[in-house]
Amino acid sequence: MKIVASSDWRDGLPFDEPVRVADVTEGEPARCFSCGADSAPLDRTELWAVKHRHPKNHSGYVRFYCDAHVPAPQPVAPTTPPRRAAARRPRSAPVERHPAARRPSAVEEIVRAKCPDCFIEVSATGECGMCGQRVG
Structure with missing residues (x-):
């Protein structure tokens, strides 16, 4: 199953650019985000919708602002393609590689006592951990 985001009027808004709420969606009067929940609801012709970027949600989020609190439009940073890495150097003839001879480790050389x-x-104490017998 593939989970996808739903599509609504907020998807059509440009980022960081104020748009009149009445122009994008219908509805009841709403409050300005900056004025707070205690303020009186304003008509949608008096509110601005601004779509902000969000670090974890690529769709962003929308807030409504009154004329006094509407943020200034943010300049759009030019998008430049990333610079390509330096030209690849031409491949030379393949180098023959030989596996190194395996050296026995120091652990393999030690002979340990067994019960x-x-x-x-x-x-190292010489005592068996299972039965407790002393091995000399």
């Missing part, structure tokens, strides 16, 4: 009853390695 004659349990057949497990005995610790």
